[in-house]
Amino acid sequence: MAYTRVTRTANGRGALMYAAGHTKGHNGHEQRNAMVGYVNLLPGVDPADQMQTRWNKARKNHTTQVLRIVQSFSKNELNPDNPEDILTANMIGQEFVQKHYPNRQAMVFTQIDGKSGLVHNHVIISDTDLIASKGCTKDQYYFPKIMEWTNEIAGQYMELDFGDKTEDKTTQTERHKREVGEYVWKDDLKSRITESMQVSETEEDWISNLTKYGVNVEVHDSKKRGKYYTYELMDTSKFPDGKKIPANLKSRSYKLGTRYDAEEIESYFLKKEQELQKQKAVQREVPEEKVRRQEPRTKLQEQEPVSPAPKPVHRVKQKPAQKPVARPAMPKPKVPAQTTNIVRLMGEDDIDDMTDVVDEPVSRDDTDWMALALERKMRQDAKKNREKTQERLNTVRKDASYMTRLRSSDVVARIRNVQREDDNSPDL
Template sequence: MATTKISSTKSTSRAINYAEKRAEEKSALNCDIDYAKSSFKATREMYGKTDGNEGHVVIQSFKPNEVTPEQCNQLGLELAEKIAPNHQVAVYTHNDTDHVHNHIVINSIDLETGKKFNNNKKALHDIRQANDEICVSHNLSIPEEKAKLRYTQAEYSVLNKGKTSWKDEIRHAIDQSQAASYEELGNDLQQNGIKIERITDKTITYRHLEEDKKVRGKKLGEDYDKGGLEIGFNRQNEQREEQARQRELEQARREKIKRDKEREKEWARFNRSTQAIRQNRERSEREERERERKARELEEQNRRAREERVLLQSFKSTIK
């Protein structure tokens, strides 16, 4: 049994940093996994699409002991090929929770058209349908009851007409939220015309304000009930902690660069000062040597003059 969620990200580099740090397995579509960040950025710049969301992250989770990390990563790559065949995608497999799961980071740009990936309600439905097809092809379980609850026949009928059901609007609003608590989720949903009607020890109920209809989270699917939400909250808190750590590291790196530059300037000033002192000393030494030389020459001249006077006096005495 595999479940999927999708969210948008304004920084694929941060998403990759978080996913890569704990990855046991990794693979890529349409790029080199070791250069995914730079490849994603180069593509966005080439098409002039550097504003807004840089990409999207699909979380693909499997039930305990159903797949190995290697199998999980391969299934993630298969899902990427189905949902984003013309995009650059990096797939990272984590095994640090009860559920082995993939972080599938999708670059926003279609390599053939240059258009951005359309993360809407239909995309979420297509991702889940593709995921179910992959599970079936590999003889993995699909939660039949949950699937019926998630999309009723009436909802499928609405989707086939290119429209969206009010339940799907609730799902999509929850998927787009990056909340780390019920309070944050409630604020995000309120902006989309949805209210958290009630929370009990085991259940959560939502109200679609425009339709004035209520639905329990478990009727929407496992990801929208309390258990699924709290897994998402924990993951979001982990991501925030990692992002905060990365910011601290980046700040420390910048401060070190600044200190190193200041140190280089200090050394440059010290070297200039030392050089000036050395030059002054050498000039003083040269001047001192020159004075000593002239003093010796003068002394020699005086000595010779004295000798000449003595000789002259001696000569005069001899003549007398």
């Protein structure tokens, strides 16, 4: 189903006279209308006079007299050469008025005299109802709603032909101007949009580049249509000299055709981005392949084999020189009394010093078994004392961490207990 336009006019009589047409139709047709239908009007009486009585009852600020709706049918829906299809079109127009514009006077003019030769209706509806003398509601003026209502009625008579989406939409007037070589501002707008797309890599670039081409664009998002653009031609330098420039040079993207709508433009830049990525990938791969295949060996590489790199040597960080520690003289094996001469450890520093002493090798004769036994004994005693001292230090540290929770008497008692243990412990 195709719809051309919906208009409101203050000259209802003129609209009725134009639609009725008492002369030949367009393109040499003998008559203008193939069929005329009446809704709440008497045939044979001037419809303008009948509607005038109602227009006179409307308020003074109610200037709109009639609503003009054009309904067009494709040849797959209604055949202009079949009289029955012409009758069907007229019945669709009358039922449309009766259901969605009740209590209003209307005329339905069914014609086939256009350049395309399609069956179409000119429905002229009075904007003043018969009961309250009020105008139409917002829905009755709203173009998408009128399309929906027409499809609803026409779908009961035929299978609707919505056709393929048109890439480039043009009106009859625009096509006629093209044929005679006149300037069409929408064609100028479309060419600027296309040129801007060709020099842009992304949608964002394209939107910013449009201003350089004399076009302003607004991005919209609606629940019904989704995302779409509103284009405005800002550069009017191509208008012929002396020709009046229209005040409104705006057009929505879906009215220009799918080629200029948001969905098609997003798809265009997505494909463009994918192609650029493929080209970059090829440019990265080809040089690497050439280097792999054509990389010659140098003479130095052919004559002298490359020796493996030496393994890194990990150097141990040396401690700063310490003062020499006096070593105790090793007791002679025949003097057993010296075996009890063991130093008693008082803290961690003493343990470390003693460990350094006993851990260092002692020069001795391998046959001196008594010296070996004494050294082993000293090592064992030092280890035990170191562990015991460490235990005591841990106890003191633990007690210190809880010092804030202990009473002074408890602290004194703990210290005395440790001292008693020291007094009772055997000498080292």
